[in-house]
Amino acid sequence: MFDFHPQLKRRFAALRTGAEFFSLRYVRESGQYLSVRKNVAEPPSLSRDEGAMLTVRVNGVEAYAATNDLSQQGLQAALERAEQQARRLKPHALLDLREHAVSSDRADYFSPTLDQPFPSLSDCYQLLGAESAAVPKDERLVSWQVSLGITHVEQIYLNSAGAELRQAQRFVYPGLDVTAYDGNDSQTRSLGRENFGQQGGADVISRCGLVGAGPLVADQALQLLLAPNTPQGPRDLLLMPDQMMLQIHESIGHPLELDRILGDERNYAGTSFVKAEDFGRLQYGSKLLNVTFDPDIPEQLASYGHDDDGTAASKQFLIREGLLLRPLGGALSQFRAGLDGVANSRACGWNRPPIDRMANLNIEPGDQPLAQLIGNIEHGILMSTNRSWSIDDARNKFQFGCEWGQLIENGELKGVVKNPNYRAISAQFWKSLSAVGDASTFKVLGTPNCGKGEPNQVIRVGHASPACVFSNVDVFGGDS
Amino acid sequence: MTTSKAQAESFKALVAGLSEALREPEQFTLSYAAESSAFVRFNHAKVRQAGQVQQASIGLKLINDGRHADLQITLAGDPAVDHQRLAEGLQQLRETLPLLPQDPYLLLNHNGWQSQNVQEHPLPDTEQVVGEITQAAEGLDLVGFYAAGPISRGFASSAGAFGWHQANSFNFDFSLFHENGQAVKASYAGHDWNTEGFARRFQQAREQLEYLGRPLRTLAPGQYRAYLAPAALEEIMGMLCWGGFSAQSIASKSSPLQKLYGGDQAFSPLVSLEEKVSGSLSPAFSSEGYPCSDVTLINAGQGAGQLVNSRSAAEYGLSANGASSDESPSALQMAAGSLAQADILKQLGTGLYISNLWYLNYSDLPAARLTGMTRFATFWVEDGEIKAPVSTMRFDDSVYSLLGSQLEALTAERELLLSASTYSQRNTASNLLPGALVKRLTLTL
Numbered sequence: 001m002f003d004f005h006p007q008l009k010r011r012f013a014a015l016r017t018g019a020e021f022f023s024l025r026y027v028r029e030s031g032q033y034l035s036v037r038k039n040v041a042e043p044p045s046l047s048r049d050e051g052a053m054l055t056v057r058v059n060g061v062e063a064y065a066a067t068n069d070l071s072q073q074g075l076q077a078a079l080e081r082a083e084q085q086a087r088r089l090k091p092h093a094l095l096d097l098r099e100h101a102v103s104s105d106r107a108d109y110f111s112p113t114l115d116q117p118f119p120s121l122s123d124c125y126q127l128l129g130a131e132s133a134a135v136p137k138d139e140r141l142v143s144w145q146v147s148l149g150i151t152h153v154e155q156i157y158l159n160s161a162g163a164e165l166r167q168a169q170r171f172v173y174p175g176l177d178v179t180a181y182d183g184n185d186s187q188t189r190s191l192g193r194e195n196f197g198q199q200g201g202a203d204v205i206s207r208c209g210l211v212g213a214g215p216l217v218a219d220q221a222l223q224l225l226l227a228p229n230t231p232q233g234p235r236d237l238l239l240m241p242d243q244m245m246l247q248i249h250e251s252i253g254h255p256l257e258l259d260r261i262l263g264d265e266r267n268y269a270g271t272s273f274v275k276a277e278d279f280g281r282l283q284y285g286s287k288l289l290n291v292t293f294d295p296d297i298p299e300q301l302a303s304y305g306h307d308d309d310g311t312a313a314s315k316q317f318l319i320r321e322g323l324l325l326r327p328l329g330g331a332l333s334q335f336r337a338g339l340d341g342v343a344n345s346r347a348c349g350w351n352r353p354p355i356d357r358m359a360n361l362n363i364e365p366g367d368q369p370l371a372q373l374i375g376n377i378e379h380g381i382l383m384s385t386n387r388s389w390s391i392d393d394a395r396n397k398f399q400f401g402c403e404w405g406q407l408i409e410n411g412e413l414k415g416v417v418k419n420p421n422y423r424a425i426s427a428q429f430w431k432s433l434s435a436v437g438d439a440s441t442f443k444v445l446g447t448p449n450c451g452k453g454e455p456n457q458v459i460r461v462g463h464a465s466p467a468c469v470f471s472n473v474d475v476f477g478g479d480s
Numbered sequence: 481m482t483t484s485k486a487q488a489e490s491f492k493a494l495v496a497g498l499s500e501a502l503r504e505p506e507q508f509t510l511s512y513a514a515e516s517s518a519f520v521r522f523n524h525a526k527v528r529q530a531g532q533v534q535q536a537s538i539g540l541k542l543i544n545d546g547r548h549a550d551l552q553i554t555l556a557g558d559p560a561v562d563h564q565r566l567a568e569g570l571q572q573l574r575e576t577l578p579l580l581p582q583d584p585y586l587l588l589n590h591n592g593w594q595s596q597n598v599q600e601h602p603l604p605d606t607e608q609v610v611g612e613i614t615q616a617a618e619g620l621d622l623v624g625f626y627a628a629g630p631i632s633r634g635f636a637s638s639a640g641a642f643g644w645h646q647a648n649s650f651n652f653d654f655s656l657f658h659e660n661g662q663a664v665k666a667s668y669a670g671h672d673w674n675t676e677g678f679a680r681r682f683q684q685a686r687e688q689l690e691y692l693g694r695p696l697r698t699l700a701p702g703q704y705r706a707y708l709a710p711a712a713l714e715e716i717m718g719m720l721c722w723g724g725f726s727a728q729s730i731a732s733k734s735s736p737l738q739k740l741y742g743g744d745q746a747f748s749p750l751v752s753l754e755e756k757v758s759g760s761l762s763p764a765f766s767s768e769g770y771p772c773s774d775v776t777l778i779n780a781g782q783g784a785g786q787l788v789n790s791r792s793a794a795e796y797g798l799s800a801n802g803a804s805s806d807e808s809p810s811a812l813q814m815a816a817g818s819l820a821q822a823d824i825l826k827q828l829g830t831g832l833y834i835s836n837l838w839y840l841n842y843s844d845l846p847a848a849r850l851t852g853m854t855r856f857a858t859f860w861v862e863d864g865e866i867k868a869p870v871s872t873m874r875f876d877d878s879v880y881s882l883l884g885s886q887l888e889a890l891t892a893e894r895e896l897l898l899s900a901s902t903y904s905q906r907n908t909a910s911n912l913l914p915g916a917l918v919k920r921l922t923l924t925l
Contacts, residue, residue, distance in 0.1 A: 041581050043541075046572070047552040048565070051535065064531035069557045081532050088607045092614045094526035122579045143732035179733055184744075186733040186846050264523050266623045266663065267655045270838075270855075351533045390841040392853040392872045397925050399851045399874060401843060419844050423874070423925050454625035454653075455519050455533070455902035478844025479878065 001168050004028065004050075004070075005156055011072050012158045017079050019056035019086070021102055023159035024075070025308060026052040027350035034121070035147035036128040044121065051350035054078045058086040060098035066351040100335045102161045103310030109167040111199040112298040118170070118201050124148055127211070134214035135178060140225060141218055142181045147193070148205070149173035149448075155308075163310045171301065171460060172204035173197040173448060176213055180221040185480040187224035187418055189217050189403055190385060195242045197446045197460060198299045207299070207444075220404065223416050229477030230405050230417040236380035236434070237422060237473040238373055241443035243402050245463035246386040248361055249450070251426035252284075252291055253461070255395035256318060257452075258329025258337055259356040269452045270393030273427055274324070276337055282324040285430030290364040291319035293328065293342040294464075301446030301462035302359035306343065309354050313343035318361075322430070329356050348457040355453050360446075360462035366436025373435050373469050380408040381475055383420045391426075399423040419478030429470065437466030484598055484646040487514055487536070487632050490559060491644070494538065495636040497563050501570060502638060507588065511539040511767040512634030514555075515906055518606045520626040522654070525617035527610060535905070538566065539767060542573035546582035549573050587794040589769050592640030597764060599647045603628050604673040612675060613652065616682045620689075624654025631906055633763040643771075645763035647671070647908070652678075653900040655856065656685050662692035662869050665711070665836055665856040669898040688835075688857055697860045697868040699923060705831030706921040707824055707861075708882075710895035710913040715837035716879065717812060717911060719850055725755070725777050725785075726807030727792035736848045736879070740783040745848075745880050747781040748887040752815040755787060757802070760811035761898065762908045765802065772802030777809070781884070813912040817890025826864040827889065827917060833859040833866065837875075848879040851924070874925040882918050891915040 004026065012024050028050040035042045052075060053066040063085035067078035119127070128146040135144045150172055157165040175193030179186055191213050198204045205211065239247060255272040259265060262276075274282065295303045295313035306312055311331045318326045329337060330345025333356050346357040374382070388401030405420030406413050424432075446462035491512045498508055514536035521529040536555040541548055551569045555562045609626060628650035635643040651669035666685040668678050708716070723729035724737040739745040757764060757772040765771050768790055775785040787803035788796075804810065819827060832854075840852035851874060858870045878884075891914040901907035 040584060043548045043550055043580070043583060043586075044576065045550050045552075046576070048569070049537070049552070049554040051554060062529075064529075066531065066533040066535070068535050068554055071556070071558060071561075074557070078532075078534070085530050085532060085606075089520075089527050089530050089610060092527045092610050094523055094528045120579075121576065125580070143734065181733040184846075186738070188734065262523070263623060264521065264528055266523075266657060267625060267653065267665075271661075351535050353529060353531055388841040388843065388851075390839045390851050390853065390874075392874070393838055393855050394872070397853065397872065397874050399841075399843070399876070399925070401841070421843055425925075451903065454521050455517075455627065458903055479847035479849050480844050 021057040060096040109305035111169040144178040189221040232476040240384040244465035253358040258327040258333035309345040311343040362464040375411040435469035441467040517629040585794040587790040595643040601671040621657040643765040753778040762810040770802040819889040851876040
């Protein structure tokens, strides 16, 4: 682990520049993606990647250069490119960062169970093959796939103020999906995949529930094929954690990103209905809503000790009892906006610069078990597992769809319905939060696929949530 | 030696080294991707973030006894280091293959095809471009992104195939914001940065911005006549490209166009779509080693060809046509219609002029029913005249309606839209699309 660290430190120490501040962020990443589709093992897709980003500050102007050449000359050349860029673009620079403080922290961070070896490639294929073979034989089951992604990342951050931050992490993404088809409609039911990723080892596969899941997931796909469409009209909406994560992500996470509020993302990812002056004042949701930035749940996908600009991460309430308190803004955005934020300046790799990203963004558990949540609903619907997401560029008007729906009448779960969709407006939706599940309903989930930024970056984010109930939401089905 | 030639020579040296290291009956394919990019982000007409990225990687596939595995390796640019990384990668794959079962869907291209396309138009100096942009945007709230530099792609195989593609390009993708929060989106992209050409494009956006200062109109949910400009139609096409034409998606019933390809649905006879890589900015070969064929995907509203990679070809008994691993188009063209640009507002009459759509997804995938938002310069038009910008609205409608029963006309002029995507690397995809006039678009929120 950190094999390259001594060499990198020597090379960093030998770099020469006229910049008032500079940093180096080295990333080495290896990946393995395995899948078995309809009982046929697909060829493994493996990867090895390493490179470094040099960032300089010259007269308050920052610029970066990323390079795949990690030799002394390669790093020096990248540093010079960045320095030249900073000098030449100074007349056009938006920001003066001369007074912006930098990190001098020194620390290491490791994923849980990193010292335990991961199952061998053969063992992984055996597991995937067994789950694939467990999908029942039914001519309506036309496609199924079991997959496992593993990524190892080592990152070393060094800067001219003396910071030295190392982190070594392992991310695991198990997944299973089954598609049923009746000659007209098709319905897919899934487990894990984009909805479930964690840090750790083989324990992640267990927590995902992949082992033994094939028959159940297949059965649910067939149930959906036979189910009626979701009826249209207002209902109380019970969202399970694997849909709550998407709900949190799109209509709390993105609108609270401070760089969006500052306008950086208006050309691509969009802006926000939240204004800088709303922090400390805006009642974002009902009194039951408590939202945290929490880097301290070890297995959660975006737990870390420091962000990619070297700021120490700690748990913070962004929304407490419904009141908006704090944005998702890293040190630079905090400096620009004059607001307290969190340590969420993150990059997806060595060749992209850190920007404000979600990391672990969670809803704190409430006090009701699932049976009580259901028991208190007269006319409602349970929705589970996101499959469709769409929201406006200010992150306000949204429409989301799930794989699985079940009607709730007079406090009891009733029949399965297909194509469950709902739509609402973020600024109003969270105020309709009427019940929050307790710790027994709380799930730690995450996705590797959050896109944002120019140049574009896709990054892993964690969301943990209990099941939650929202009053009087507009729900509807599909055409099939 | 130019950068392109140096990269091509380095790639050839890696191929030669790999060929020598091969042990009978091993086979390989080796793909190559490199770019050197200037990236400049703008906010409030100033430079928010600027940088430069230099990256190169190879994708090695080793095949032996019906087994195969893929390894992506980042190169360092130093021949000794890169040969060492390739040797280590080869060893890793040699140790991996015996752990795998034979793959019944392995289909290799044994053709030793050759392809070469090098375009080295000189690119403008970044400082000069930034100067032109900030000068043009003086007094305006511009936000945007400039990406430029050379892109290289290569392919070689143990069967003797060799492909090389190199192109210099730039893409300035930007928005101008009115103080009321409304915005117009535009881009200036290509090979030759032309000061006058950029000024013209910028002026067009600036003129549209003036309309956005009018009082905002809020529409009620309902059904409206609408004109979808090429950039808006591109968003719908982007959704259809997400598995729509993929042989595997169609076979596994996860394509949004499964009813079209099954003959149960059709588009308007006005709609013809082709994947036309020849003459486009995309490489003429796939990363798995097949020359890309031009494919008619939809012919006069009826499902026609599919995009087939080698795996699908083997699994479903089809002919591979150079499709990518995800079987999505990279150079989509829709046939032009007959509606003249000058007649768009007149023929629209009263309804919506939609410049862009945003964040589309499926409400019901097998029914090809989509939802999404208006974004950037959407106008309310009455009696052929633009009256007011429209506040952000959500639509929810089937593509079989929008491009089928409700499609009234396509424009005679088409727009070439170059991808501004930079996920992992700068994208070379493009779309050549007309605008579409539809009789009914359903707004829901």
